[in-house]
Amino acid sequence: MIAIIDYDAGNLASVAHAVTNIGFDCTITNDLKIIEKAERVIFPGVGAAGAAMDSLNRLGLDSAIKKTVASGKPLLGICLGTQIIMSFSEENNTKCLDIIEGNVKAFPKDILSSDNRPLKIPHMGWNSFKRIVDHPVIEAVNRDDEFYFVHSYYPDPVDEKHVIGTSHHGIIFPSIIGFNNVIATQFHPEKSGRPGLNLLKNFCEWQPC
Amino acid sequence: MLSKRIIPCLDVREGKTTKGIKFKNNVDIGDPVEMARMYYEAGADEIVFYDITASHEKRDIMIEVVKNVAKSIFIPFSVGGGIRTVEDMRKVLLAGAEKISVNSAAVKNPEIISQGAKAFGKQCIVLGMDVKYVGKKDNIPCGYEIVINGGRTYMGIDALEWAVKAEDLGAGEICLNSIDADGVQEGYELNLTSMISENVGIPVIASGGAGKPKHLAEVLTKGKADAALIASMIHYGNYTISEIKSFLDSKKIDVRMTW
Numbered sequence: 001m002i003a004i005i006d007y008d009a010g011n012l013a014s015v016a017h018a019v020t021n022i023g024f025d026c027t028i029t030n031d032l033k034i035i036e037k038a039e040r041v042i043f044p045g046v047g048a049a050g051a052a053m054d055s056l057n058r059l060g061l062d063s064a065i066k067k068t069v070a071s072g073k074p075l076l077g078i079c080l081g082t083q084i085i086m087s088f089s090e091e092n093n094t095k096c097l098d099i100i101e102g103n104v105k106a107f108p109k110d111i112l113s114s115d116n117r118p119l120k121i122p123h124m125g126w127n128s129f130k131r132i133v134d135h136p137v138i139e140a141v142n143r144d145d146e147f148y149f150v151h152s153y154y155p156d157p158v159d160e161k162h163v164i165g166t167s168h169h170g171i172i173f174p175s176i177i178g179f180n181n182v183i184a185t186q187f188h189p190e191k192s193g194r195p196g197l198n199l200l201k202n203f204c205e206w207q208p209c
Numbered sequence: 210m211l212s213k214r215i216i217p218c219l220d221v222r223e224g225k226t227t228k229g230i231k232f233k234n235n236v237d238i239g240d241p242v243e244m245a246r247m248y249y250e251a252g253a254d255e256i257v258f259y260d261i262t263a264s265h266e267k268r269d270i271m272i273e274v275v276k277n278v279a280k281s282i283f284i285p286f287s288v289g290g291g292i293r294t295v296e297d298m299r300k301v302l303l304a305g306a307e308k309i310s311v312n313s314a315a316v317k318n319p320e321i322i323s324q325g326a327k328a329f330g331k332q333c334i335v336l337g338m339d340v341k342y343v344g345k346k347d348n349i350p351c352g353y354e355i356v357i358n359g360g361r362t363y364m365g366i367d368a369l370e371w372a373v374k375a376e377d378l379g380a381g382e383i384c385l386n387s388i389d390a391d392g393v394q395e396g397y398e399l400n401l402t403s404m405i406s407e408n409v410g411i412p413v414i415a416s417g418g419a420g421k422p423k424h425l426a427e428v429l430t431k432g433k434a435d436a437a438l439i440a441s442m443i444h445y446g447n448y449t450i451s452e453i454k455s456f457l458d459s460k461k462i463d464v465r466m467t468w
Contacts (some may be wrong), residue, residue, distance in 0.1 A: 011302060011306075013303070013305050015388060030391070046333075122381060126465045146212060148305075169211060190283060193468045
């Protein structure tokens, strides 16, 4: 069973639909016991960092997530979930879970494309990523595959070895981060068509050593 | 690099997809869940649904449609039409949509934009704008006026001023529909689209007028749109999404080519 952590942060049903579609059992839950028993955990989310941390703390999910990480179980962060596992977010100046050291930063204003057109924020739409290190969860991803992003902030780990993939939107930013049993994407695999479903399937089968 | 998005638009009336010309004479053309799945598999980057059900009592039919769509496609989709309150927004988002679009209700009550953005995040809130060319006047300096009620009621509001205000209120995206061009298939309103897109910092989806792949190429370059809405040109089988994307790719426009 895969636990999808429920902390009042947006459309979690879409993650559950995608996981169900690729043939895995999952449940959307904020029950600490169910999360502890789950084989693996998905930490999704859409919204603002401040409100999200308030909900996590109130529901006791902050320590449930830290316990999951410590247990060695596979954990997948998605979008806001990915940002929350960092130390601190510039969004609402929020102290986060500090699972990966580093800040969540806002895209700079007035960023330009390679042909000098002004770029828009949020970074919304389909973009690819460059593989920085090989990882079983992104094994099946082709170079031209694109993923769905929607965000105004991005995670910036202090230690470069936590960066698994990077994407380009005016600046180059980490779009997949992780270590040991943790992997986290800034994009939404559940909304990224076939390449996204493949990535989710890889996560559901991943056995971190 | 962000790809330009190609977005099929499905007008839904009492649970059936329909298509009209200049907002009139709608005919039923299919089941929205099946059509969404078909376009998802054909390479759509996102799907927009407009609920044009007239009767308020029958609106829950749309919630069922949204729930079924959410189980069938794994790309983002938005739902608009008849959304008046934060509670209406919540229902649609909980049913599985990524975004909701507000149009007439936001014109009448702009606070709905900020309330929605606060409750669900800016990225959820799309401002739908129906716009008609009326020529420059004192109260319409840009020459394009906001109309509501399916194009019937002129509001005396300047389209550009409204777009800028909506961004300030917290809209995360604008879906800009030219009523003059809607359903005619002779090309998007390029002047309108570039004017709005250059003056806001949020993405603009161009809508109304797509008939040929070259129309999309124009609006995504000269029109400075971030995404293009299409309807008639694919609903009646004149073109496939793949053909349209191959054409755009050949014109060096970044589009998602693998799916």
